[in-house]
Amino acid sequence: MIKVRIPTPLRPLTKNQGEVDVPAGSIADMVNTLEASYPGIKARLCDDSGELRRFVNIYVNEEDIRFLNGKDTALKTGDEVSIVPAIAGG
């Protein structure tokens, strides 16, 4: 199982759960399994062509997936995934 931390804007879809556990072998897979349990979530994360939206940041064990393998980044049991909206400078 993968632990996924859900950001505030998506919690209405996860019955207000801040963390959910899903089985998944990759980020793309995770998006689909999340969608199966929480319908509507995929459309928030991905655009019409299925690509992750520009302002969605996803981290696996605190590393940005754009430094890993993007949507194809592999996941294994025990991994923690954070979904985080882009935030301003400081």
Added chain:
Amino acid sequence: MSKMKALVCRECGKEYPTKAIHVCEMCFGPLEVKYNYEEIKAVISRKKIADGPNSMWRYLDLLPVEGTNFVGPHAGFTPLVRAKNLGAYLGLDELYIKNDTVNHPTLSFKDRVVAVALTRARELGFETVACASTGNLANSVSAHAAAANLHCYVFIPGDLEAAKVLGNLIYKPNVVEVEGNYDDVNRLCSEIAGEHGWAFVNINIRPYYAEGSKTLAFETVEQLGWKTPDQVVIPMASGSLLTKIWKGLHEMKYVGLIDEVRTKINGAQAEGCSPISTAFKAGRDFFKPVKPKTIAKSLAIGNPADGYYALKATAESKGAMDMVTDEEVVEGIQLLAQTEGIFAETAGGVTIGVLKKLVKQGIIKKNEVTVAYITGNGLKTQEAVIDAVGRPTRIQPSLVAF
């Protein structure tokens, strides 16, 4: 009717109430304040602004707060310095430095955004304020929170300059040093913000916070005699400042303060953290995040939230972007200090370095009215120049010795 109409998603246009929210629930796009420009146009005028306070609050009609119970009443309206010596050195007839090294109270442009953010946070009923910061923002939030009797948490990366760490502690906020870089701090804070009911100035208060940067555009135009400059050079970290200066120039036109905007917007980054400039030079409208490695720590954001919009604004204005090495950053700091008597922090060195490059490349021309934005004070980043400035001449206290 309020001057603020709504918060609106920059991506999909969905509207939200003017509360402490920053992300579109539908598409994750950033929310931005939407104004009733027609109403503002009816009440704003050059005279009203000129008769207003000697602070950025003279542009209150274009700022996203409801009342006049300001936190940070003295922020902004910093000098626009005619830089004759630096202009002559670079070969520019009319160069100006917008000098936010002397912004009140914490010597960086962040006092503008924080004044707006905390004023709005108080209006929304918050008692605790917080931020993720590369230093200057934390200093400003700490100082303003002390003055406004607000509880305060600031989160900073573990490798900040000593003065920027001390510049928090003196005001006694809760200072949390995170083992990691700014992007790590940012991600952590974004998750913390979801759990606590705090006003995180650059997270859930961001739509208001970011608007404070527009005052750098307003002031420049007023100080130039209600004319827009031909060229501006702006340092980029998240890209928000550049985006908001562009927005501010256009708002002045929407509300009838000026007739046209003919400014080219140029963005500056350090080579060791230049995701936005790199994308621009490659002709891409998207950036790849990087792991920052530069002395310009205040600009060391590898995953710039407004990078996409900064690229767009620069392209729309027909401006340019460039980057400089850390050596050029130090040279830029020295050049500005030695020609104009202004001691800038590393971000200022980046701006001057890129200004120099753009003039050399013929992108900024001799006769163009040019403004360089110097956003922070050199006394906060002494580590960057300590090895470059030499030592005093030491003597015995006698006339002979001299």
